[in-house]
Amino acid sequence: MHIPHNLFKRRLHERVQQFGAWHTMGGGQQAELLAAAGYDWVLIDSEHGAMEVTDVLAVLQALSGFASCAPVVRIAENDTALIKRHLDQGAQTLMVPMVHSAQAARAAVAAMRYAPEGARGMNSITRASRFGAVSDYVAQAASELCLIVQIESRAGMDALEEIAAVSGVDAIFIGPADLAADMGYPGNLAAPEVEAAVLDGFARLKALDMPSGIITLDEAALRRYIAAGSRFTALGIDAAWLMAAARASLARFQDI
Template sequence: MTLPVNAFKRALRDGRSQIGIWNTIPGPVVAELLAGAGFDWVLLDTEHALTDIPDIFAMLQAVAAYPVSAVVRPQTNDTVLIKRLLDHGAQTLLLPYVQSAAEAEAAVRAMRYAPRGVRGVSGMTRASRYGAIPDYVQRAEEELCLLVQVETAEALAQIEAIAAVDGVDGLFIGPSDLAASMGHPGNARHPEVVAAIDDAIRRIVATGKAAGILTLDPAYARHCLELGTSFTAVGVDMALLRAAASDLAKAFGRGA
């Protein structure tokens, strides 16, 4: 058995735009539904969701049957959480709240086995197909992809330094947290925030690393794509469910 290819990482390297969707509802059912919807990638979120480490295992299994890439977001940039998610078979991680090159370097070390990193070695994991991939430890790093979130004004000032870290494949802008850090909580569409995001995308692209963002505004998503975002999430499962449910209720004279 051979090491699975990380199609998402290959696409970013080739400069092919990847359109994604956010999965915040725990369990394999919604994850599988979204996996078959036609997106390039689906984000399995454990930071702002009820989803936890045990849930991720089954969700990764559900998504694996479809031609879509799974990206997993841990609760935080933590060596133990990273190790567990990688052992479960996650190949691409999106780490929240990375503020500096030093924090990015720590994440890279957590992704890599010694002597280049500190990831703990276990032979019987889903990642190695329970030992059926004989050279997993030697080659795992080739197909792992690390994305880091820059989501404060302070982090945006460090874009070039973070992007220069070997092992960082992409930088993702978090509009909501950025807006709050800039004094505009709940208003990611404030002109100052939009200007900062536009500038950040251009700077990330200039470094040669992939730029990413999540926005539920289709027009702004297209704007970001024009600026050069390589991995762009355009929907969230719970937001889509709420909107569809509200529209249906209104169609029958119910709801607000």
């Protein structure tokens, strides 16, 4: 048996646009719905979403039935033990939040690599290796793993080139909400200073040929960011979509 191919990573190398959806509410069926809707990737959010490590497993299993939709797991923090657990249960693409320096990026890379290159704990009988059926998993794992580091502070933006230069970082995701707060504009992602910083980040990453991505609920801003170089772009959040539809439906009947 062969190690599963990482569709998300392959598409990054092909430089095609990948549209994603944010899954925060937990449960395999909700993630399946997003995959069935046609999204290229679904972000399983265990940083802010109500999902622990074992909850993420059920979502990974649900999404495995969709060959064209790649799961991306955002872990709670840049922690070696958390990274190990998510990788062992079959996650191949991880997003690590709050990466403010090249040192933090190197720590995330090390957590995703077996010794001697890294510090990932050795266990060959896990879901990632099809419980040992992939006989060469340890040797092949790194080639199919994908690390996205999330830049969401002024310090991270200042160190953008150094972070992008870290071997093993496959892509960079700009988090505009925390970046806006760190810049002194909490809740105001549309502040001209924030958008200018994001656009500058995309320009710098494009010059380095480093794949970049973003999420915002502002469609006009998304279009500008795509034009600036965003290659894996999240178009919305499940909870936000549900709330918007629920409110709109109620509003249509409140005047009766």
